[in-house]
Amino acid sequence: MGTQMKDVVIKPDAPNALILDKHADYIAAYGSKRDDYEYTLSEYLRMSGIYWGLTVMDLMSQLPRMNCEEITEFIKSCQHECGGISASIGHDPHLLYTLSAVQILTLYDNVQAVDVDKVVEYIKALQQEDGSFAGDKWGEIDTRFSFCAVATLALLGKLDAIDVNKAIEFVLSCMNFDGGFGCRPGSESHAGQIYCCTGFLSLTGQLHRVNADLLGWWLCERQLPSGGLNGRPEKLPDVCYSWWVLASLKIIGRIHWIDKAKLRAFILACQDEETGGFADRPGDMVDPFHTLFGVAGLSLLGEEQVKPVNPVLCMPEDVLRRIGLEPDLLN
Amino acid sequence: MAEFEKEVAVLVQRVVRDISNAFKKNPNIDEIGIIPCPEPRYNRSPIVLIETKLGLESWCVKFLLPSLHRKLLLYRQRKNYLDREALVDVTVTLLLLNPDFTTAWNIRKELLQCGVLNPEKDLYLGKLALTRFPKSPETWIHRRWVLLQILQQCYAQKGCRKEQGEGYLCHTEATGSSQNLCTHQAKLLHQEMTVCSEAAGRYPSNYNAWSHRIWVLQHIAKDNVEVFLEEFSSMRLWVSMHVSDHSGFHYRQFLLQALLTALCKAPQSTAATTLHQQGITTTSQSDTRAAFGLNESSKEWQPGIVTIPQLFDLEMEFCSELIHSFPGHETLWCHRRQVVFLWYQWRRDHPNVPCNTNEGNVLHLSISKDNGQACSSVEKSINGLPCGGDAMEVDGPPDPRDAKQLKRGLLMSCSMALHAEHSFVSSLLDNCCNLEQRRFALAYKKWLGTINHQ
Numbered sequence: 001m002g003t004q005m006k007d008v009v010i011k012p013d014a015p016n017a018l019i020l021d022k023h024a025d026y027i028a029a030y031g032s033k034r035d036d037y038e039y040t041l042s043e044y045l046r047m048s049g050i051y052w053g054l055t056v057m058d059l060m061s062q063l064p065r066m067n068c069e070e071i072t073e074f075i076k077s078c079q080h081e082c083g084g085i086s087a088s089i090g091h092d093p094h095l096l097y098t099l100s101a102v103q104i105l106t107l108y109d110n111v112q113a114v115d116v117d118k119v120v121e122y123i124k125a126l127q128q129e130d131g132s133f134a135g136d137k138w139g140e141i142d143t144r145f146s147f148c149a150v151a152t153l154a155l156l157g158k159l160d161a162i163d164v165n166k167a168i169e170f171v172l173s174c175m176n177f178d179g180g181f182g183c184r185p186g187s188e189s190h191a192g193q194i195y196c197c198t199g200f201l202s203l204t205g206q207l208h209r210v211n212a213d214l215l216g217w218w219l220c221e222r223q224l225p226s227g228g229l230n231g232r233p234e235k236l237p238d239v240c241y242s243w244w245v246l247a248s249l250k251i252i253g254r255i256h257w258i259d260k261a262k263l264r265a266f267i268l269a270c271q272d273e274e275t276g277g278f279a280d281r282p283g284d285m286v287d288p289f290h291t292l293f294g295v296a297g298l299s300l301l302g303e304e305q306v307k308p309v310n311p312v313l314c315m316p317e318d319v320l321r322r323i324g325l326e327p328d329l330l331n
Numbered sequence: 332m333a334e335f336e337k338e339v340a341v342l343v344q345r346v347v348r349d350i351s352n353a354f355k356k357n358p359n360i361d362e363i364g365i366i367p368c369p370e371p372r373y374n375r376s377p378i379v380l381i382e383t384k385l386g387l388e389s390w391c392v393k394f395l396l397p398s399l400h401r402k403l404l405l406y407r408q409r410k411n412y413l414d415r416e417a418l419v420d421v422t423v424t425l426l427l428l429n430p431d432f433t434t435a436w437n438i439r440k441e442l443l444q445c446g447v448l449n450p451e452k453d454l455y456l457g458k459l460a461l462t463r464f465p466k467s468p469e470t471w472i473h474r475r476w477v478l479l480q481i482l483q484q485c486y487a488q489k490g491c492r493k494e495q496g497e498g499y500l501c502h503t504e505a506t507g508s509s510q511n512l513c514t515h516q517a518k519l520l521h522q523e524m525t526v527c528s529e530a531a532g533r534y535p536s537n538y539n540a541w542s543h544r545i546w547v548l549q550h551i552a553k554d555n556v557e558v559f560l561e562e563f564s565s566m567r568l569w570v571s572m573h574v575s576d577h578s579g580f581h582y583r584q585f586l587l588q589a590l591l592t593a594l595c596k597a598p599q600s601t602a603a604t605t606l607h608q609q610g611i612t613t614t615s616q617s618d619t620r621a622a623f624g625l626n627e628s629s630k631e632w633q634p635g636i637v638t639i640p641q642l643f644d645l646e647m648e649f650c651s652e653l654i655h656s657f658p659g660h661e662t663l664w665c666h667r668r669q670v671v672f673l674w675y676q677w678r679r680d681h682p683n684v685p686c687n688t689n690e691g692n693v694l695h696l697s698i699s700k701d702n703g704q705a706c707s708s709v710e711k712s713i714n715g716l717p718c719g720g721d722a723m724e725v726d727g728p729p730d731p732r733d734a735k736q737l738k739r740g741l742l743m744s745c746s747m748a749l750h751a752e753h754s755f756v757s758s759l760l761d762n763c764c765n766l767e768q769r770r771f772a773l774a775y776k777k778w779l780g781t782i783n784h785q
Contacts, residue, residue, distance in 0.1 A: 006575070037393040040400040044432050044469075090404035091434045138440060139479075140472045177672050177785075178665075186549065186588075187542045188581035214785060221661075221774065233577045233661040235536060 006234050007224040008281050014269035018298065020305055022276030023291055024062040027053045030288055046088040047078065047097035049288060051104050056292040058107055058316050059299060059306045072113050075101045082125075083118030084136065094136045095126060095148040102152045107319055111156060120158045123149050131166030142183045143174050147196035150203045151313060154325060164204055171200050172209060179215030191222060191231035195244035198251045199312045202327040207252065212330055216254030219245050227262030228281070238280045239270050243293035246300050247311035253330035255300070264301050267294050343398045346391055349378040350427075351420045353385055360385045362462045363427055365392065385459075392428060399425050403435060415447050423456060426470075430460040436473040443480065450477045450484075458526050465530040471539045474526075475546060478519070482550065485515055512558070516551055520558065523547045528569075531579060541578040545585055556593045562586055567649070574657040577665060584669045587646060591673060594639050595681075639684070643674045651755065659767030664775050671752060675782055678745045752779055 030053060042049060050071060057063045078086045078101065084093025085101040098119060105111045126134045126149065133145040146167055153159045173185045174197065180189025181197035194215070201207050222229040222245045228237025229245040242263060249255040269282040270290065277286030278294030292314070299309040308317040312327040320326065354360060361383045368388040371377065377388035399421050405411035406418070413421065419442065422435045429435075439456075442448045457474045460467060512520065523544070530540035552558040563586045570579050647670060654663045756776045763769055 035393075036397040040397045041429055043400070044429075044434070087433075090407045092407075092437050094433065135472075138437065138472075138476055140475065177669055183538075183542055184546065186545050186585050188538065188578055190538055211785070214781070217778075217781075232536060232538070233665050234575045235577075 006230075006236055007226045008228065008237060010226055010266065010269045010282055014282050015271040015273050016265065016268050018268060018303065018305060019271060019273060019276065020060050022273070023271075023278075023295065024057065024060050024065065024276075026276030026286065027057055027288060027291065028062070028065050043088050044091060045097075046091075047075070047085065047100040047104075048087070050074075051100040052288045052292040054104055054107055055315060056288070056295050058319070059292075059295050059309060061307065063107065068108055071104065072108065072110060075104060076113055079114045079118070082137070083115065083120070083122030085114065085119070092136065093122070095123070095133065095145050095152070096135065098122065099148040099152045102155050103313070103315060106155050106323060107315065109319075109322065116156055116158075120153065120156065120161045123152060124161050127162050127167065131163060131168070131170035133167070143171055143181060143193055143200070144183065144196045146171050147200045150200055154203045154327070155313070155323070157323070157325075159203070168201070168204055168206050168209075171197050172206075175210075178218045179211045179213075180218050188232070189218065191219070191229075191241050191244045191248070194219070195248050198248045199327075202251050202312045202329065205328055207328050207330050210252055210330075212252040212254060216249060216252055216257055219249050219254070220257045223258050223263065227259065227264075227266035229258075229263065236281065237266065239267055239278055239290045239297065240280065240293045242267060243297045243300075243314075246297055247314070250300055250311040251327075251329055260301050264298065264303075267297050267301075270294055339394050339398055342391065343395055346377060346387075346395055347399070347420050347424050349376045350385075350387075350424050353378055353380045354423075356380065357383065359383050360459065363387070363459050364463060365389050387428075395424065396428050400429075400432070403438070407434060407438070415442065418442060419448065426456065426460055427463070430457075430464050430467040430470045433469050436469055440473070440476060443477070450481050453477050454522070454526075458529075461526065461530050462533070465533040465537055466539050468539055471543050474543065478523070478547070478550070481519065482516075485513065485519075512552070512555060520547065520551045523551070524562075531573075531576070535573070536576050536578045538578055541582050544582060548585075548589075554589075554593065556590070559586055559589050559593070563590060571649075571653060574653055574660045575662055577662045580662050580666045584666065584673075587642070587670065588673060590642060591639065591677060594642070595677075639677065643670065643677075646670050647674075654759070654768075658763070658765040659771070661767075661771055664771040667775065668778055671748075671779075672782065672785070674748065675745055678748070682744075749779055749782065 054063065054066055054071070057066055074089070075085065077089050078091075078093075078097070080086060080093045082093060084095070085098040086093045087097045091097075101114065102111060102119065105113055123133075126136070126145070128134060128141065132141045132143075133149045134141060135145045135148075149162065150159060150164075150167065153161060171181070174181045174183070174187065174193075176182060176189045178189050181193050182188050182190060183193055187193075198207070198210060198215075201210060221233070222231065222241065224230060224237050226237055228239075229242040230237050231241035231244065235241075246255065246258070246263070249257065266282075267278070270278045270280070270284075271294070272279065272286045275286055277288070278290045279286045280290050295306055296309045296314055299306045300311060309315070310317050310320050310327065311329070313320065313325075357380060360380070363385045364387075366379060366386040366388050368377075368390055371388070371390055377391040379386040379388070402411065402413070403418075403421055403425060406413045418438060422439050425432055425435050426439075439448060439453060443450060443453060454474065454477055457470045457477070460470045464470065524547070527540045527544040527547070531537050534540070548558065548562070563583070566579070566583045566586065570576070570583055573579050647667075650663065650667050650670060654660075654667065657663065753776065756772050756779075759772055760769060763772065
C-alpha cells in the first residue's frame with residue numbers, strides 16, 4: 001500500500017538555464033498587454049504588482065526600461081488623506097500597499113514623492129494595545145501587518161515612531177512549538193508568515209529570540225524530492241514558497257541546510273522558455289509574482305547574473321546600502 | 332463603439348437586476364458558480380437559478396466585471412453617484428465574481444454601520460462567495476469584522492437583559508471562570524463552524540478557514556471548555572478522513588492545548604468551574620467517548636471523567652492507529668510530534684503528578700437528567716476523588732513493570748515515554764517497506780533526540 005507523494009516530477013526537457021532576457025521582456029511588456037478583464041481582476045493588488053515587476057527588473061539591472069515618472073505619479077495619487085497608500089486609484093489604503101509603494105519609491109530613491117510624515121502617522125495609528133498591527137482602519141490583525149509596519153518604517157528610517165517592544169512581544173506570542181509562526185497566536189505555522197516574522201525580528205534586532213535550529217529544521221523539511229519547497233507539510237512545491245523558506249533560512253543563518261543545487265534546478269524548471277517569466281510549478285502559467293520570487297531565489301542561491309538580493313526586504317542589496325539599511329542576519 | 336458601450340451598459344444593468352431578483356426569489360441559495368458558455372444563447376438572461384444553485388454564464392463575466400468595477404471606483408472617487416440600493420446590488424455581484432476586492436467589502440462595512448445592511452445578510456454573502464473561492468482572504472477578513480459587530484451588539488443587549496432579570500447566566504469573566512453562551516452566540520458559533528467545515532472540505536489544508544475557526548473559538552467561545560470538548564470530539568472523525576490535512580490536525584492540536592490549559596488551571600476549590608449551558612450545543616457522553624477514542628465496552632472508561640494523562644494517552648493511541656492505517660503521511664507524524672511535545676512539556680512542569688490515569692486534574696462531563704442541561708467541570712482530584720489545595724501528594728513513580736503502564740507509554744516519566752516512542756518507531760521500521768513512511772519515521776526518530784533541548 002502506498003500513497004501518492006505530493007510533489008512534481010521535473011521532466012528531462014525542462015529549462016535548466018536562466019533566460020534573463022526573456023524575463024525582462026516579459027515584465028516590460030506585462031502592463032501593456034492585458035485586457036480589461038484581467039486588469040480589473042487584479043487591480044486590488046496593483047501596487048504590489050508594480051513592486052514585484054520593478055524589483056525583478058532592478059535585480060536584472062533593467063530598471064531603466066520601466067516608466068519611472070508615470071509610476072511615481074501613480075503612487076502619489078494613491079496616497080490618502082490619512083497618509084496610507086492604496087493598491088490603486090479609488091481603492092482604500094492598506095498597510096500592504098503602503099509598504100509596496102515605499103519599496104518602489106526606495107528603488108527610485110524618491111520617497112519624498114509622498115508625504116512621509118503622514119505615512120508614519122498612518123502606521124503609528126494602526127498599532128494596537130497588545131503591540132499588534134491592524135492592516136487598515138477596519139482592524140484585521142495579522143503578523144504580516146506587523147512586518148509591513150516595521151519594514152515600511154525601517155525603509156523610512158522611522159522605526160522609533162512605534163512601540164517596538166510591544167510589537168516584538170506580539171510577534172513572539174505567535175511562535176509555535178515547531179519553531180514557526182502563524183498569523184495570530186495559536187495559528188498554524190506557515191512559510192509566508194515565518195518569512196514575515198523572521199524578517200520582523202531581523203529589522204527589530206531580535207533574531208536571538210528565534211530557536212534557529214528548531215525553525216531551520218522545520219524549514220528544511222519543506223524541501224521535497226523534486227528540490228522545490230512547499231509552505232506547509234503535504235502541500236505542493238511552489239516557487240514563491242521556495243523564496244519565503246529560503247529567505248527565512250538565510251535570515252536565521254541556516255541556508256546551507258538545504259540542497260541548493262536541487263532547489264536551483266526546480267526554480268529553473270519553472271521558467272517558460274517561450275513567453276519568459278516563472279510559474280508556481282513547472283508547466284504552469286507564468287506571472288510577475290512568481291517571476292520576482294524565482295529570480296530572487298536564484299540570487300540567494302548565488303546566481304551571479306542577477307544582483308544580490310536582501311532576504312528581509314526582497315530588494316536589491318545595493319539599494320539598501322544606499323539608504324544605509326542593513327537588517328540583521330544570524331550566522 | 333458608443334453603440335457597443337450602450338449595449339454593455341444595458342446588459343450589465345439587466346444582469347445585476349436578475350441576480351438581485353434571484354436572491355429575492357430564493358433566499359436559500361447555497362452555492363454559486365460560473366457555467367462554461369463562451370457565447371450567449373438566444374436572448375435570455377445569463378443567470379440560471381436551479382433550486383438553490385445560482386449560475387452565471389461565463390460569456391457575460393468579461394463585460395460585467397470591468398463595467399461594475401469601474402462604476403464602483405468612480406463612486407469611491409466621488410465622480411459618480413450611486414444610491415444605497417444600487418451600491419448593495421453592485422457590491423453583491425462584484426464580490427461574488429471577485430471576493431478579494433477589499434474596497435467593495437469596505438463599502439459594505441460602511442453600509443452596515445449606517446444600518447442599510449443587516450450583518451446576517453453579509454455573513455450569508457460571504458458564505459456564498461466562499462463556495463466559489465474557499466480561500467479568499469478578504470472574505471474571511473470581512474467575516475471577522477461583521478462577527479465583531481454582532482458580538483458587540485450581543486454584549487450590549489445582554490447587559491440590558493441581565494438588568495431586567497431575565498436570568499441570563501452569561502459573562503462571568505470578572506470571576507475568571509468560563510462564560511456561558513447565550514442562544515444567539517451559540518447559533519453564531521454553530522454557523523461559523525459549518526462555514527469553516529464547508530470551506531475546509533472544498534480546499535485541502537485551507538489556512539484561512541482553519542485560522543478563522545480558531546479565531547471564532549477565541550472570540551465567541553472564549554474559555555468555554557464545553558465547546559472545546561465538543562469540537563475536539565467532532566474533529567476526531569474529520570481528521571481521520573483527512574489524514575493529509577495539516578491545518579485540520581493543527582486545529583486539533585490547538586484544541587488539545589486549550590483543554591490542557593483548562594485542566595491545568597483547575598481551581599483550588601472543589602466547587603470548580605461549572606458551566607451551565609443553554610442553547611444548541613450539548614455534549615453527550617457517547618460523544619465524549621468517541622472524542623477520547625473509547626467505546627462503551629471499554630473497561631478503562633470511567634463515565635464522565637478524563638484526566639490529563641488519559642487525554643494524552645488516548646490521543647497517542649489515535650495517532651498510532653492512523654499512522655499504521657495510512658502510511659506515508661507527513662501530517663500524522665507532525666501531529667505525533669506536537670502531542671509528544673505537549674506531553675513532555677506538561678510532564679516536565681508537573682513532575683510529581685501521579686501517572687495513574689485516574690489521578691490528576693480531571694475533567695468531569697455529565698448530563699444532569701433533571702433539567703437536561705449539560706454540565707462540565709474541571710477539578711483537581713486524586714484517584715478520581717476531588718481534593719482541595721495546590722500541592723499534589725503522590726505515592727511515587729509508577730511501577731515500570733506494570734504491564735498496563737508499559738502499554739501506556741506516555742503515562743510514564745519523560746525518559747520512559749521517550750523510550751516508548753523510540754520503540755514505536757523501531758518496531759514500525761522493522762516491518763515497513765513504504766519509502767515515505769520510512770523517511771518520516773526516521774525524521775521523527777531524529778526529532779525525538781532533540782526534544783530535551785527545545
